[in-house]
Amino acid sequence: MAKKREKGKSFPPQWQALWAERLIAWHRVAGRRTLPWHTRDPYRIWLSEVMLQQTQVPTVIPYYERFVATWPTVEALAAAPLEAVLAAWSGLGYYARARNLHRAAQQIVRAWGGTWPRDPDAWAQLPGVGRSTAAAICAFAFGTRAAILDGNVERVLVRLFGIATPLPDTAVKRQLWQIAEALLPESPTAMPEYTQAQMDLGALVCTRGIPNCAYCPVAQWCTAYAVGIAAALPQRKARAPVPEIDWTLRAYRCGTRYWWVQRPNQGIWGGLWALPHADEPPPPGSWQRASSEALPAHRLTHRRLRITIEEWTTPAHLCYDCESSTQGRWATAREALAWGLPRPLAAWAETRAVS
DNA sequence: CAGACGTGGCC
DNA sequence: TGGCCAAGTCT
Numbered sequence: 001m002a003k004k005r006e007k008g009k010s011f012p013p014q015w016q017a018l019w020a021e022r023l024i025a026w027h028r029v030a031g032r033r034t035l036p037w038h039t040r041d042p043y044r045i046w047l048s049e050v051m052l053q054q055t056q057v058p059t060v061i062p063y064y065e066r067f068v069a070t071w072p073t074v075e076a077l078a079a080a081p082l083e084a085v086l087a088a089w090s091g092l093g094y095y096a097r098a099r100n101l102h103r104a105a106q107q108i109v110r111a112w113g114g115t116w117p118r119d120p121d122a123w124a125q126l127p128g129v130g131r132s133t134a135a136a137i138c139a140f141a142f143g144t145r146a147a148i149l150d151g152n153v154e155r156v157l158v159r160l161f162g163i164a165t166p167l168p169d170t171a172v173k174r175q176l177w178q179i180a181e182a183l184l185p186e187s188p189t190a191m192p193e194y195t196q197a198q199m200d201l202g203a204l205v206c207t208r209g210i211p212n213c214a215y216c217p218v219a220q221w222c223t224a225y226a227v228g229i230a231a232a233l234p235q236r237k238a239r240a241p242v243p244e245i246d247w248t249l250r251a252y253r254c255g256t257r258y259w260w261v262q263r264p265n266q267g268i269w270g271g272l273w274a275l276p277h278a279d280e281p282p283p284p285g286s287w288q289r290a291s292s293e294a295l296p297a298h299r300l301t302h303r304r305l306r307i308t309i310e311e312w313t314t315p316a317h318l319c320y321d322c323e324s325s326t327q328g329r330w331a332t333a334r335e336a337l338a339w340g341l342p343r344p345l346a347a348w349a350e351t352r353a354v355s
Numbered sequence: 356c357a358g359a360c361g362t363g364g365c366c
Numbered sequence: 367t368g369g370c371c372a373a374g375t376c377t
Contacts, residue, residue: 052373059363060373093361096376130375150373170356199373208371209366236370240358268360299368300361343362
């Protein structure tokens with residue numbers, strides 16, 4: 001609809017020169033300068049960026065450390081069984097990231113063969129790497145002049161220009177990408193620190209809720225600050241109410257072992273091991289319901305899960321030939337915990353994991 | 356393209 | 367408490 005750029009959303013040309021300088025100077029004093037993935041190794045940077053999608057730094061650190069200890073190179077990761085990768089990822093959430101990471105590792109080894117492209121567009125071909133992640137990887141690893149637009153940058157820019165449009169909004173998003181690119185420093189050598197500085201400004205100063213404008217290096221340019229509405233931005237569209245789902249899962253128990261099945265890749269907890277739903281086929285044998293237990297309600301972003309676990313048992317003599325199959329596996333709760341279970345089931349398994 | 360996709364932290 | 371959101375991407 002060829003709308004003119006709204007008033008107040010263009011920036012004085014002199015900012016172009018000062019913006020990055022100001023952010024970097026601030027970052028030298030107040031930024032996060034020693035995170036574990038602050039390296040030039042593209043593999044580690046890529047790994048960290050994927051883990052950090054929608055996930056905060058303190059949550060990621062232990063997972064990241066375990067991953068690089070287990071798989072120090074992209075070749076090692078590519079050679080690992082997907083199941084081991086999912087197990088190491090369990091608890092971190094958004095499990096499609098782990099499946100994509102593993103698939104991407106194999107693509108990197110096969111297609112790139114040890115040379116890393118410096119072009120974000122090449123990275124963005126990989127599963128699980130979008131525009132912002134690709135830009136971050138290339139900026140950190142190679143100094144490529146590419147703009148990121150994550151939640152931090154979005155919040156900073158929306159406040160800076162006093163954009164009151166409720167988000168998400170496609171037109172605003174497009175505009176923010178343009179601004180982010182226009183604000184890039186000229187020098188590639190500045191890119192790694194500049195990119196980190198933007199993220200840190202959003203994470204440490206221009207926070208959601210009440211921002212710390214008193215410590216903001218660019219407050220003098222900030223429209224929201226000038227107008228006194230920084231805390232009210234960004235505006236958000238109302239979200240649809242979160243539906244509740246009731247799941248009845250079955251714990252078929254044979255002695256101390258339970259029957260586990262792998263969840264379909266599409267959907268909640270995709271690829272992880274879990275207890276089967278009540279409507280899934282039972283393992284061979286005759287089973288009878290023994291008990292039932294309601295788990296504490298579990299909140300996902302888009303669902304509220306109420307899980308009931310029914311324990312089913314079978315006469316002991318039928319269990320002698322309990323064998324795993326392509327349908328599922330027999331294992332104790334303790335053994336299953338090592339595969340990596342979804343959070344609520346891990347909590348349940350803990351109570352069954354006799355030492 | 357709006358909705359799916361986890362978990363933990365914050366107030 | 368419950369709603370909101372975090373270094374987003376995929377379909």
